[in-house]
Amino acid sequence: MANLQPVRGTHDLLPEDMRRHRAVIERARDTAALYGFAEMATPVFEFTEVFARTLGETSDVVTKEMYTFADKGGDSLTLRPEGTAGIARAVISNGLSQALPVKAFYNGPMFRHERPQKGRQRQFHQFGVELIGVPTPQADIEVLACARAILAAIGLAGRVTLEINTLGDTESRANYRTALVDYLSGHVDALSEDSRQRLERNPLRILDSKDPGDRQVVADAPALADHLTPAAADFFAAVRQGLEALDIPYEINPRLVRGLDYYGHTAFEFTTDALGAQGTVLAGGRYDGLIETMGGPSIPGVGWAAGVERLAMLIEDVPAAPRPLVLVPLGEAADKVALTLAETLRRAGHVVEQGYSGNLKKRLNRANRQNARAALILGDDELARGEATLRDLDSGEQTPLPLADPLPALAAYRPADR
């Protein structure tokens, strides 16, 4: 701890940041529940194998972005870089394959050792949804509709674009891969250095390259759409029809290829141009082979994850902090009355704050800074009469409040009634 800076790429969520963060999560949570998803949580770290095997040994996330460390017993553990692998592991561990489908949503911190920049941190939060055990396009459609509804609830319906693509089934991808590699091999000289390496490891990713030279080559490359098996083509058509039936606008992006190896069939991203280079706000797809790859039964799945910080940056109607009632006791006798009065009011649902010290002026000043709705002044004069002075801080109006029965007069100041 050379200084008191947080670790690079990590951030504190101060109360104001936290309200934005909470607003995103709460709306996502409420909406996901409407679609029949139930919240679950898995540990923030797993055996390294859980991620290494499923995400793809050659993927960037696995090769250079994982926080991996040795446990005292010598096991290799990794801070989760994403949520799906952990959920899939939990499905196997808990035998949930006996109770399909599993419809789960989750929220929590993820960790990737990347160079931080706008909208990208080393510890960040994802909200995600998984629908496991349904092989038909209904699942893809439901999961996309849920995503759309959540973004709408956050107020972003008009500010994001849905891009979708199909990666086809295993057979389609194998056919296409051969055709693509054949074509690209004839243009190796024109490819960027990165893409030359990708040609062997993961040629589909070249489709997504931003390198101008690559793009020229890719422009004339064979299309995945032309290599789909009839079953894969039908599947994608059904997904699109479902989106149209639900009036969910989308664009087909034939170059959309996800970075994790477990995806097949449907792949999608909701993007925005409001976040600089990090335009993706929510992304996912179908992962029919994932659970089997981990050593579980062959169970299909589809899901997505959203970046909570990215959504929090975009949200506009952030709920305000509740406006408290502030108690202002003046003197020792009043302190005692305030102690019990505060508790009485809180039990009745009021948000109650108390100045801890200072004279009347100082306390009112502080109450004002807390955006208090009203102050209850307890001085010797009031106490002698069995009253408090209720000062409405918006109007400045003052009225006596009977201490024996304070609740009726305060009813209008309860948070729910304002």
Added chain:
RNA sequence: GCGGGUAUAGCUCAGUCGGUUAGAGCGCCUGGUUGUGGUCCAGGAGGUCGUCGGUUCGAAUCCGUCUACUCGCCCCA
């Protein structure tokens, strides 16, 4: 992992050609008001000028270094 930019008060930022006591606004504290907030007035606190080193009679200012932050690339939420 690679490239660009930035670093002066709690925050946002000025700071001339290198010149001696480093400034503003906001915020904070005190007083004007011994029991009345917001507005106003007066005053006050708060700075190793990111680090280490160099050039110079003299460095916030010029050069190098390291660190941090930031934007972009790769990649991704």
